[in-house]
Amino acid sequence: MPVLTRLIPSPVVVDIRPGALEDLPGLLADQRISSGGRLAVATSNGSGQVLRERLAPLLPDADWYEVAGGTIDAAVGLADEIRGKRYDAVVGLGGGKIIDVAKYASARVGLPLVAVATNLAHDGLCSPVATLDNDNGRGSYGVPTPIAVVIDLEVIREAPVRFVRAGIGDTVSNISAIADWELSHRVSGEKVDGLAAAMARTAGESVLRHPGGAGDDGFLTVLAEGLVLTGIAMSISGDTRPSSGACHEISHAFDLLYPKRCALHGEQVGLGAAFAMHLRGAREESALFAEVLGRHGLPVLPGEIGFSVEEFVRAVEYAPQTRPGRFTILEHLDLSTDQIRDAYADYAKTIRS
Helix, strand or coil: CCCCCCCCCCCCEEEEECCCCCCHHHHHHHCCCCCCCCEEEEEECCCHHHHHHHHHHHCCCCEEEEECCCEHHHHHHHHHHHCCCCCCEEEEEECHHHHHHHHHHHHHHCCCEEEEECCCCCHHHCCCEEEEEECCEEEEEECCCCCEEEEEHHHHHHCCHHHHHHHHHHHHHHHHHHHHHHHHHHHHCCCCCHHHHHHHHHHHHHHHCCCCCCCCHHHHHHHHHHHHHHHHHHHHHCCCHHHCCHHHHHHHHHHHHCCCCCCCHHHHHHHHHHHHHHHCCCHHHHHHHHHHHHHCCCCCCHHHHCCCHHHHHHHHHHHHHHCCCCCCHHHHHCCCHHHHHHHHHHHHHHHHC
């Protein structure tokens, strides 16, 4: 009988613990990623400079590159700067924008990427996607999965707690995204990758059910692991389906309709997930989402991130246009403006009771 298997694109090493940053040179050498320390390190010109002061003495042969923002131009410019300089790897040191720029640049020049996260705001740390601003707004670009992911919990604690909260919203939203994927399978026959779904759902449930909070190393570890698992789930499925459904469509609508007022991605998708669960009739789950999000200080009503009810209704109505071809509860119900308004009123009443 033949033995069947498949290769899963995933990091060679994932290091999540206090003090991981100082051990980065040893980790890279031990894993044969860079024994000589010839690295191109991309970081921001803000908080990244503080970490540069800590790391530079440990990486004397590394070259440092300041990244101005999370744009396609910045990513192409970084690739042009590092091309042909015989580096072992590219290190993205920072938040999501820096890591996405480094992902794209490393892919462009054919070097492995080491993602060193300084906050836990979203699930892009380990994903095969770089989200970058361009002339038409924002685009998603396919890239290889990072060869290593390093998350120092001491560094994470130094970031604003709002970033941890955003990561909570993004991870918990997996549960709603998987429900949308399974709905699409039932209605339209879309194939669901069971392994990817299991990993993404497990990540979401582990954060949703954990009793700890942002000040607890145990909780931060579970959150970081959940973000990494979500990225690997996307690598397995080959797209963002395991973590992106109606919740993300609503968030993208906020970004496009109100670009100067939108909140953090994880804040918006958490709210979108709670509402999407309500729309599909999962009232108890929606109430649990709202309870957990509220306990962590995340918004559960649009007014808590500065949007009126009418603006939220408009975003929900516009949301399906943000991901043409993706089938979620929004496309399935195809609600009118008045129906969305009524559904929101019922949602708000339910979570307040």
